Amino acid sequence: MRPSISQCFALLVVVLLLPLASADEPRSTAAVMEALQESDWREPDPANLLFMTLASGTVIMELTPAFAPNSIANIKTLIDAAYFDGLAIIRSQDNYVIQWADPDAQEENAKSLGSAKETVPAEFERSMDGIDIVSIDSRDAYADIVGFANGFPAASDGQNVWLAHCYGMVGVSRDNGAETGNGTSLYVITGHAPRHLDRNVTLIGRVISGIELLSVLPRGTGTLGFYESADEATPIMSIRLGSELDEAERARIEIMRTDTAAFADYVMSRTYRHEEWFVEPTGRIELCNINPPVRIIH
């Protein structure tokens, strides 16, 4: 028996829909991760990796000079002069930040900045020329466009682009003036993303390993979580750039690229939660709930 026209048409529709159905098939994050290729990972430039050694272990941060060239250059000058070695984490404010600095910065025995600059211009946002933001489909409370730029969470108004204060982001502490930060005192976000700080502070990068050494530090009981006595502070043994370290002595770090089809799949797997545990798959995502995976080969 020959098929009717409508049967033919139905078959055609099924055949045409097949690729779509396959693309829409629920994929768990585990399935997406398993399918990753080597080319879906990037190895950050060691000159942009910052290794902070504490008694409890090592915190590794990635810097992104495309967003804060002057601040980062100044910080590298400070690192070259071992400025941070022997300073301390002087603040831990619950659901907000930890911060380090020279505890004697305001005293006569303040550590010398050497050849580093006393003040650095604010680098709160930059033009979109020469930088791509891979936007995600999210209704964001703080910006019209959000996504990832150079692998970092970023936001944009269509003209300028800026880094977003997600968990683990590293920024330059400052006083009231916009130009008062110079990189001698840095902070790390250890709570719910305080996105109202976006475009109010210079962000320089993100913690990619060891954040749990910072986020568990006892909260300071002084104003804004500052410690009230010097012995509550956590000493910083050293801060070094990855490029200063022997390749053999540092971990090999890879971060998932954010400009690939695989990353888009990853974001979808975080948007539609198909793990068995989920009753309601959500279908929504917020920028700071996407954390590009990091793998570290020791």
Add this chain to the structure above:
Amino acid sequence: MRPSISQCFALLVVVLLLPLASADEPRSTAAVMEALQESDWREPDPANLLFMTLASGTVIMELTPAFAPNSIANIKTLIDAAYFDGLAIIRSQDNYVIQWADPDAQEENAKSLGSAKETVPAEFERSMDGIDIVSIDSRDAYADIVGFANGFPAASDGQNVWLAHCYGMVGVSRDNGAETGNGTSLYVITGHAPRHLDRNVTLIGRVISGIELLSVLPRGTGTLGFYESADEATPIMSIRLGSELDEAERARIEIMRTDTAAFADYVMSRTYRHEEWFVEPTGRIELCNINPPVRIIH
């Protein structure tokens, strides 16, 4: 000299604009807080306060039976039987949750549930009948309407309302089945709001004091931040309801009401940041960045 028509018009415009200018006048959070009246605060029902005693201090949570009547009734039955006394915090996952439970729940020596129920129906969302959500002006990634209901962060689709997984929210741990939680194991959010959990778990309340005792707990190195050995766990000395405690022996707690003009002012002061430090006042706000102030009189 008589004023010209255009001068008259200019004066009229200025006079008409005056009230607007006054209403729009920048107010800092400090100024809003200073102007609060006694009626802007509420004293939570002691029967809905949960006092958890750890070696490091006391964590106080407020329960909201309007959202999870059955789960909370079961938890109160467990508290009456001192079920939680001697259990432990067995999980601390960075940027996510801490969780407590009977470490031997799966063993032969599991603590008896007494007259508490083995399973409790899921209470993931409820009808809007009989509950008001005071919405805030925010573009939320996860829900069409967000605001506060009964003083707690909540979201809605216009038909149902549910509690939102903001920092400090307390929920009922469960296995894969929606009905598998019974309140014997509870969790507290200690990281960036995992709002994809909304409508996937029963939330019962929020930590209103002492969250910093939970958020600093060393992260577990097992899967999902579970501790790998019993001696890493933090013992829970006791959990009691406020109504069980002598009024003299417990702190007097007050929380800012969320259904007042003063709270609307407070939200505006968090939306437009007029503190001297801010360069860009933002003009935007996200639900979980609004934390109703708590005052505790010891």
